[in-house]
Amino acid sequence: MAVMPLWEATWAIWQRDVRSYWRRRVRIVAALARALLWLVVLGSGLRPLMAGTGMDYVHYILPGVLALTAAYSSLQAAVATMAERESGFLRVVVSAPVPRMVIVGGRALGGATEATLQGALVLLVAPVLGLRPGRAGVLGALGLLFLTGFALTVLGMVLAASLKRLEDFGVIANFVILPMYFLSGALYPIPPLPVWFKALVALNPLSYAVDALRGVLVGAYHFPLGLSLTVLALVSALMALWAVPLYSRE
């Protein structure tokens, strides 16, 4: 098959994903509410205790909440793929003469787009919390959300493919997302942490997403931006290589 139809098929899956995302608006609202809950409840509640971060605590956790939002949308997109494998549109795609790569690619682009849109909604609220990132900051954050969403969707597709029962995914998702979130420097600064904790943070791909987001939004970096981008790109590539064979039927 020529290059054109491959791209056409990927684009079709992407478009279908974004359309159905938009048609499930309740989820969009629910995800926004969850993000605001973190920001307002945790942010305002811990603000007096966390003067040591060197900035307003709500501003400190905003990048982490953005990354968390991206993580939830991505994993949701990933699990939809598994659900639709036995019925629904994925069955049509696997019966079609397209390589499996297209399924992973199209879905990952869809998940990345949804993560970006969902993050953009949270960013819209930022001025209300007193944070006004410049245009460059916003554009940078959107780009990072896309890259993060892509990496996490493929990671989620690998996870979802190895689960026997999809109902378990809700539990697994929290079991994966929340530790990644807590071990990412999303909630507290990294330098004062003990060495073992620092090591876990350094091994966690979400740390690089959070750190880069914080960098572009409020100008404070722990890791060099180049390193963070490389880590996210590498995770995407490796997970994609792993995911493709999982989505072939025996």
Place this chain on the structure above:
Amino acid sequence: MIVADGLVKVYNGVRALDGVSFRVEAGELFGLLGRNGAGKTTAIEILCGLRKPDVGTARVGGLDVVRDPRAVRAICGVVHQVPSLDRWLTVYENLDFYCRIYGIPRSERQVRIREALALADLTGAAGRMVTALSGGMRRRLEIARALLHRPRVLFLDEPTIGLDPAARREIWAFIADLRRREGVTVLFSTHYLGEAEFCDRVLILERGRVLASGSPAELKAAAGVRTQVPPAPVTLEEAYLHLTQRAVH
């Protein structure tokens, strides 16, 4: 058109197919019968390049389903036993999505989608969400969709499942019309024996093995020999029950 040779498929210890061989000639209407779990769906999924057999080979349109599954998928249309319409898309969007996944050029999509809508008698419903269609309308849409890329072989896994008699009749009229116009080879599975009466040939699967095959008339004759008490069966359903030894006396 279809040649299956010694197909074996084992799912964690269950022999879903246990050495199945048969041929379907070009243009035939071929029925696959057998009780629940006999292996019909497994056979269909192997033949349309969706699953790999553990042992055995199969060719569809001269193409090897194991070595060249993508080429096989390109010439096959499949209507799965489980519904596979996208509930988040409209009727039109479902058809358009299919066209793009099968690499139908943009210039032809409009025409083919219009034809498919007419074929499924859903022209007026193009903009509706598929969730707003009745079961019969959905099934017709799935069959029309499977024809968008002009397949040479059409696999229908229980195409009339859950439909009322009128809707079933409509679907079969639709398939007959299609065979007349496009000359496609059709292999379908069903539990409604009445539907298999009009097949050129049928094959009965039983626990993953071929129990009997031949034209409906041949099966009736074969069952007639087994019937101790005449008269011989007059319907395929009676013949089927005799052959599978489930006749109620």
